[in-house]
Amino acid sequence: MQDRRTLLKVCAAAALTASVFSGAAVAADNYPNKPIRLVVPFPAGGTTDLVGRLYADKLGQALGQTVVVENKGGAGGSIGSSYVAGAAPDGYTLGLATVSTHGINPAVYPKLPFDVLKDFTPISNLAAVPNIMTVNPNRVAARNMADFVKAAKAEPGKYTYASAGNGSVSHMMGELFKSASGTDLMHVPYRGVGPALNDALAGQVDVMYDNLPSTLPHVQAGKLIALAVATPKRVAALPDVPTFAEVGLAPVNDPSWFGLVAPANLPKEILDKLSAAVKQAAADPAVKERLVSLGAEPVGNSPDAFAKQIADEVEKNKRIAKTANIKID
CATH class of the missing domain: 3.40.190.10 (Periplasmic binding protein-like II)
Known part of the structure; x- marks a missing residue:
């Protein structure tokens, strides 16, 4: 009897796991089926906001859903970034990552409420700004x-x-x-x-x-x-x-960059869709024309390439902060 109960528990757990993965697969297949939130971690009007709104429009066209920009500024971009890190990894909350939020802040703030290398899924570098x-x-x-x-x-x-x-x-x-x-x-x-x-x-x-x-x-x-x-x-x-x-x-000689991230553990199927949408947006003549007019250029690189950029930026700024003794409490 005990063995039979154990077997039933194992089967139930396996069924639950299969159901969860099946649900995730269905969600990924149907993605996106509602508006997407794009969190810009700085006030409206700056370069980050401009890049975010420019891409939001084109990403919406590529994905077939509205991408709504929300400005959540404060603490050098950490408030908005923390919000993104804590959101569900379902592709409906995305964030703008910058050299400040994902390169400098980890080097100069000893008590950030998130880890830029562990709590986000890098999607793509959107634009390089000299x-x-x-x-x-x-x-x-x-x-x-x-x-x-x-x-x-x-x-x-x-x-x-x-x-x-x-x-x-x-x-x-x-x-x-x-x-x-x-x-x-x-x-x-x-x-x-x-x-x-x-x-x-x-x-x-x-x-x-x-x-x-x-x-x-x-x-x-x-x-x-x-x-x-x-x-x-x-x-x-x-x-x-x-x-x-x-x-x-x-x-x-490194330019600034403005990229797209999601919470950690974003399903690969959704990541692939977002990566493809960014590449499509970056290739849009209107996006390139607008960025070039600002002295910038579209990028649209792969998730792996962007992840390396973030890691390299963190290490570079840690060296600068240590040399110049820069630390913000």
Whole structure:
């Protein structure tokens, strides 16, 4: 009798397991059959929001369902990212991942409520956005990188650089530049790109590190002088501005990226559908035209390739944070 009960329990467990897997398979086959939420972990209006909304429209077309953008900003993108990490892995809650949320924050925040390498399913890098180093022409005499590095080495600590805040992309880029160039610049943190850029334009600081889209109009107007861009090849909008690799500062040459993630343990069938939809969206002429107008370009790489990018970004920023002693409680 005991053996018979044990056998019944085993059979029941096997049936339950089969039912769960069968239900998951059906859910994947029918995916998506309702609107999808895309969480942007920053306020509306910034580059992350722009990329998210651009892709949301095209992903919706590719998947045959509406993709609704929800902005959940705060704590350097950690609030929105934490929300995504805690959601059900059913493909109906996706998130925008950035260099900040999935590269810098794990390196500078010791108590993040999630693990970027374990709590997410990477889907694809959506767009690569160049970063740029500029100087105010009324404060800095140099008009090229060689002259600026020479001047900065001659007077350590004289030149100041603005960032969007401690632990921001611009802060990490500034510290990486200092390390790669052997210079000593004074960091001036602001609360966001806007205030930092305003003071760079007003001549309150000498140097500015930023994503290209927000700085580009001021370079084109001659209000700021571009010394180098962080991107594999020169930017079409600034053909005379060299990359950091070209001026001998290859470690600073990585662009920013904006990618798509889901909660961990996303079923492979759903991951494959989302990956295919991203590739279709990235190939759309309207997406490319809009991104190129901002100095960016679509990517649409594989989940494995994007996972490696995230891991590499975390390691790079851990090295920067350790060298510069950057830690945010």
